[in-house]
Amino acid sequence: MLAVIAQEGFVPNPAARALVTRRTHAIGVVIPLAPLTFFEDTFYFPTLLQGISRMTTEHDHAMMLWLVQSEEEHQTFYRRIVTSRLMDGVIIASAASDEPLIDYFLNSGVPFVMVERPGSHIDQISFVSIDNETSACNAVSHLITLGRRRIGHITGNLGIADGVDRVRGYERALATAGLPVDQALIVEGNFSHSAGYLGTRQLVEQHVDAIFAANDITARGVLQALHETHIRVPDDIALIGFDDLPTASQLSPRLTTVCHPVQEKGQMAASILLDLIEDPGSGPHQVMLPTQLIVRESCGAVVL
Amino acid sequence: MLAVIAQEGFVPNPAARALVTRRTHAIGVVIPLAPLTFFEDTFYFPTLLQGISRMTTEHDHAMMLWLVQSEEEHQTFYRRIVTSRLMDGVIIASAASDEPLIDYFLNSGVPFVMVERPGSHIDQISFVSIDNETSACNAVSHLITLGRRRIGHITGNLGIADGVDRVRGYERALATAGLPVDQALIVEGNFSHSAGYLGTRQLVEQHVDAIFAANDITARGVLQALHETHIRVPDDIALIGFDDLPTASQLSPRLTTVCHPVQEKGQMAASILLDLIEDPGSGPHQVMLPTQLIVRESCGAVVL
């Protein structure tokens, strides 16, 4: 009899089912719009969403998207999810250490996963990230291997773990090679194009022979600044970025950068969240995804 | 008594409410991943989603995102929405004329709105778009005003209304100015970077003095190609793009382009959909948003 039902194409009413099972089969994705990233690195979120979407559709879940702007919207959102149980769990796609949602969620009992390492309560929170420090270290080590000695770094947002970790990686690479860490060669940025553009001036004055930019957007700013001042890349100054944006290979010279598996991050976050929904007791899951240095022209390595 | 309830912070269970009201207070956004656009023009969808999100949160609705890849996923999606009434309505963010979902939806009774002009059934479908033809015409007219006479065009995807309409606008501008339309100056592209890069070669051979690219991504490809062959922009060849991506003003020279109000498009689409949900009888709503030519350096106009 139930075989007949299946054949007739019967689709149960999700609302009725949700009412009794207390499972909506929907997960939420919260993206705070505050971070510059949303507007500058437009590659990141679509790709992340794609990864999440892949996993959720595979597991027959819906994905609700919440682009929250203000603190007020954070509150509204929180009530929607926690009080009303609109969704079974949430992925928080924000790296801001002070993300106010974290506190809301921590003892709410609603499963959630963060993308990027959270700034606090690390031992209680499930998250997926990449090993920013090692990745950055590898990139800078590569520059050192190629003979560069005065390597500057334009940092990302230092209020975000990713930004801080990449600075650490940069310093570790220098230390490992026995090179001094000169604070004058570290310019604070914020993952933006203009940070790269502006920061380059300072680094040029310091006579650097290479720049490690905290991300590709920044690297693009660096490239533009160097270009305008007729400094050759990689001949005069070598450059390495971070993220491997699709445009990285379209720049001239083509940008050497660290591949950031954003889609995999999304998939993994969704996968962890689904596990957490299934079995809320299964402690925090924390995953670090591997990265890879993509060697192109801008670092000065000979590419065939 | 109900004043007390409101004060106590009571939030009704959405599932129970949906069960009886037959309204989930959720709308869907379907983005077919097939079009190149998703991967190349990563600015478009986040911005569109932001516009939609603004309107939906304002009206207390949730936004479900569906990134569908295969025909199979289209089917699954369709059943989810139509048969099961997971959502009250849908925004279809695809410009592909042959979008299979359209047929599914047309006589399903589920409210839907398209972003971009649909390829068929135009009289029955609600949509929001921009006047691509006039916008393109204005851009090309601007080049003519600046003294350019051999203006090439690298088209967008001609399977999409936007692409076709922009060619029409290009032709109309030439016709209006009494200039001949030379098919050798029209190179078929597909909104991609490589279309611009490759197409430029053909147009250079034709000794054009200006290029109108179907979008900014393509214009970026043009710029790179011209750059590599040491052709000066705008001195030798002037360039105008379309979309006004955030990076347009970061290129050198800064790109003259048509401002595409993507966020407004999203807001409008959501607004129309909410109207349609409220009153399904209120015939198709069709809105054309205005655009504006943003004059920068690449077209050769003197900018102060």
Place this chain on the structure above:
DNA sequence: AGAGAATTTGAGAGCGCTCCCAAATAGAAA
């Protein structure tokens, strides 16, 4: 103060499903 209208309150049905338990059926062992 009393009759009428307007408003508030309360009780009950029902939305479409899942879950549980009892009844019926099918299958396995004696």
Place this chain on the structure above:
DNA sequence: TTTCTATTTGGGAGCGCTCTCAAATTCTCT
């Protein structure tokens, strides 16, 4: 064939709301 067990089937109850209708209350006017 009979008995016991395993599986299927069917009939409630109930999830948390909204909606309707009747009863109770308040307000308005004569």
